Amino acid sequence: MKFNRTLIIGVSFVGFSCFLALLSLVWTPFDPLEINPDISLARPSAVHWLGTDENGRDILSNIIVGSRATLLTGVLSVAICMLVGVTVGVATAISPRWVESPAVFGIDIVLALPTVLFAIVLAAVYGPSTLTAIVAIGIALSASVAQVTRREVNVVLLADYVTAARSSGSGTWRIVRKHVLPNIRSSLFVQASGACAIAILAESTLSYLGLGTTPPAPSWGRMMASLQQFLLIDPIFPLWPGLAIVITVLGFNLLGDGLREALDPTLRASEETAVDDELRSASSTGTTNAGSH
Amino acid sequence: MVFLLLRLLPGDLAQAKLGIYGTPEALEQLRAEYGLDRSLPAQYFAWLGDAVRGDLGLSVLTGADITAELLNKATVTLPLIGIASVIAVLIAVPLGMLSALRFRKWDGIGVSVASQLGIAVPTFWVGVILITIFAVQTQVFPSGGFPYDGWADLPAAFQSMLLPSFTLALAQGAVLMRFARSATIDVIQQDYFRTARATGLTRAQALRVHGVRNAMVPVVSVLGMQISTLIVGAIIVESVFALPGVGQMLLQDVNVRDYTKVQGTVAATTTLVFVVSFLVDVVLGFLNPRIRQR
Numbered sequence: 001m002k003f004n005r006t007l008i009i010g011v012s013f014v015g016f017s018c019f020l021a022l023l024s025l026v027w028t029p030f031d032p033l034e035i036n037p038d039i040s041l042a043r044p045s046a047v048h049w050l051g052t053d054e055n056g057r058d059i060l061s062n063i064i065v066g067s068r069a070t071l072l073t074g075v076l077s078v079a080i081c082m083l084v085g086v087t088v089g090v091a092t093a094i095s096p097r098w099v100e101s102p103a104v105f106g107i108d109i110v111l112a113l114p115t116v117l118f119a120i121v122l123a124a125v126y127g128p129s130t131l132t133a134i135v136a137i138g139i140a141l142s143a144s145v146a147q148v149t150r151r152e153v154n155v156v157l158l159a160d161y162v163t164a165a166r167s168s169g170s171g172t173w174r175i176v177r178k179h180v181l182p183n184i185r186s187s188l189f190v191q192a193s194g195a196c197a198i199a200i201l202a203e204s205t206l207s208y209l210g211l212g213t214t215p216p217a218p219s220w221g222r223m224m225a226s227l228q229q230f231l232l233i234d235p236i237f238p239l240w241p242g243l244a245i246v247i248t249v250l251g252f253n254l255l256g257d258g259l260r261e262a263l264d265p266t267l268r269a270s271e272e273t274a275v276d277d278e279l280r281s282a283s284s285t286g287t288t289n290a291g292s293h
Numbered sequence: 294m295v296f297l298l299l300r301l302l303p304g305d306l307a308q309a310k311l312g313i314y315g316t317p318e319a320l321e322q323l324r325a326e327y328g329l330d331r332s333l334p335a336q337y338f339a340w341l342g343d344a345v346r347g348d349l350g351l352s353v354l355t356g357a358d359i360t361a362e363l364l365n366k367a368t369v370t371l372p373l374i375g376i377a378s379v380i381a382v383l384i385a386v387p388l389g390m391l392s393a394l395r396f397r398k399w400d401g402i403g404v405s406v407a408s409q410l411g412i413a414v415p416t417f418w419v420g421v422i423l424i425t426i427f428a429v430q431t432q433v434f435p436s437g438g439f440p441y442d443g444w445a446d447l448p449a450a451f452q453s454m455l456l457p458s459f460t461l462a463l464a465q466g467a468v469l470m471r472f473a474r475s476a477t478i479d480v481i482q483q484d485y486f487r488t489a490r491a492t493g494l495t496r497a498q499a500l501r502v503h504g505v506r507n508a509m510v511p512v513v514s515v516l517g518m519q520i521s522t523l524i525v526g527a528i529i530v531e532s533v534f535a536l537p538g539v540g541q542m543l544l545q546d547v548n549v550r551d552y553t554k555v556q557g558t559v560a561a562t563t564t565l566v567f568v569v570s571f572l573v574d575v576v577l578g579f580l581n582p583r584i585r586q587r
C-alpha cells in the first residue's frame with residue numbers, strides 16, 4: 001500500500017478527533033457540565049480558550065467531550081451497516097435469481113428512504129436517543145453497502161479462479177471465505193470510511209434537530225443549535241462545534257478517498273473512466289446520499 | 294414499512310386522546326372511528342387505498358385534513374427545493390468544467406478542494422454562517438421566517454427564500470461539481486473532442502458544441518439521486534431559517550407524536566422520490582438516445 005497526500009491528511013484529521021475523544025477520558029480544561037452564570041457567553045480568553053456558552057460552561061471542554069458521542073455513533077453505526085450490508089450483499093449475490101430479485105428490490109426501497117428521514121421516524125416511535133440514532137443510521141446506510149458489495153461479489157464470482165475453485169470441488173461457502181471476501185476487502189474498508197463520514201454528519205444533524213444525543217451529554221450538533229441563538233451577541237459562538245464536525249467528516253471522506261487510491265493501483269493509471277470512478281467512489285462512500293446534512 | 298413502524302408505537306391512541314376521563318364505551322367508539330378495532334392488514338389496506346386516491350386521512354391530534362395541510366406546506370418546501378436545484382446546477386456545472394479543464398493548475402485544484410469541503414460541511418452550519426454574514430452583519434436578507442401572506446407577497450417571499458435556497462444549494466452543488474468535473478474529464482479525452490479541436494475549435498468552443506450535452510448525462514442522473522438528500526436538506530434548512538414548510542411540520546408532528554400525519558408526510562415524500570427518479574430516467578433518455586433504446 002502506497003501512502004498518498006489525501007490519505008495522510010485524512011488520517012491526521014481522523015486522528016485528531018480520536019485524540020480528542022481519548023483525551024476527554026482523562027482530562028478536560030474544565031468540567032464540561034459545570035454551570036457558572038457569572039461568566040456566561042464569555043468571549044475566547046486565556047482561561048476559556050473558546051469562550052463559554054449561555055450557562056457559563058466551557059465550550060472547549062464541551063467540544064472535547066462531544067467528540068465521544070460523535071465518534072461512538074460513527075463507529076457503532078458503521079459496525080451495524082457493515083455487518084448487515086455485507087451479509088445481505090454477499091447473500092443476495094450467491095442466492096438464486098428468485099431470491100435475488102425481490103431482495104434487490106427491497107434494497108432499492110431502503111435506498112430511496114433518506115437516512116435522516118428514517119432516523120426521524122424511528123425517533124418518533126422510540127423517542128430520541130443516541131441509540132435510536134445509531135440504529136437508524138446503521139440500517140439506512142446498510143442498503144448502499146449491500147448494493148456495492150453485491151456488485152463487487154458478482155464481479156469476483158465471474159473470475160476464472162472462482163470457476164477453477166468450483167471445478168476442483170470447493171463449496172459456495174469456501175469460495176466466499178477464500179476468494180470473495182479477501183478480494184472485496186479493500187472496497188469494504190473504503191465503504192466503511194465513507195459510511196462513517198455520513199453517519200457522523202447524520203448524527204450531528206439529528207442532534208441539531210433535537211432528535212439525537214440527549215442532554216446533558218455534550219454533542220456538537222446540539223451545541224450548534226443552542227449557540228445559534230446567540231449569533232446577535234457574538235457570531236463567533238457557533239463557529240467552533242461546526243468546525244469540529246467539518247474536520248472529522250472531511251477526515252473520514254479523505255481517508256476513504258485516500259484508501260481507495262492506495263488500495264486500487266489501476267485507479268491512477270486510467271483517467272479515461274473518470275465518471276465510472278467517481279460513481280463508484282460516490283456509491284461506495286455514499287457521497288450522493290451525503291450531500292446535505 | 295413506515296406504516297408498520299409507527300403502528301409499533303407504545304400506548305393506545307384512543308386512551309391517550311381521552312385521557313383519564315375515557316369511559317370504556319367512549320374508548321370503543323373512538324377506536325371504531327379511527328378503524329383501530331380492525332386487524333392490522335385491514336387497517337393498512339384501507340389507508341393505502343385512500344392514500345393512492347390522494348386522501349391521507351385526518352390528523353389524530355387536531356383532526357385536520359392531512360393532504361390539504363401537506364399541500365399548503367409544500368408551497369414553501371417545493372419552491373425551496375426547486376430554487377436550490379437551479380442554483381446548485383448554475384454553480385456546479387461551470388465550476389466543475391473549469392476544474393476539469395485546468396485540473397493540474399491551481400484554480401482547478403482550488404475548485405476541487407472547495408467541493409471536498411462543501412461535502413463535509415453540515416448544512417445547518419452553512420445556514421448559520423450565511424445568517425451571520427447576510428442577516429446579522431449586513432442585514433441584506435431576513436434571518437428567517439416567511440411572509441404571512443405567503444407567495445401573495447412575492448418580493449418578500451422571494452427574499453426570505455433566497456438565503457435558505459443558497460444554503461441548500463451549496464451542499465448539493467459540491468457533490469454535483471465533482472460529477473460535472475469527472476464527466477468533463479471524460480469528454481475531453483474522447484476522440485470526437487480531439488477531432489473537434491483538430492478542426493480548429495478552441496477548447497471552450499469544442500466543449501460548448503460537443504461537451505455540455507454529453508457531460509450533462511451523469512450530472513442529471515446524480516441530480517435525480519440527490520432528490521432524497523434535497524428533501525432531508527429542506528427539513529434542516531427550514532429548521533435553521535424557521536420556514537413554515539413540510540420539514541418544520543414533520544418535526545413538530547414527531548415531537549407531539551401525531552402518527553397519522555408523520556405517516557402521511559413520510560409516505561408523500563417517499564412517493565416524490567420515486568416519481569422524480571422516474572422523471573430523471575425520462576430526461577436521460579432525451580439526453581442520451583442510447584439509454585432510450587435499451
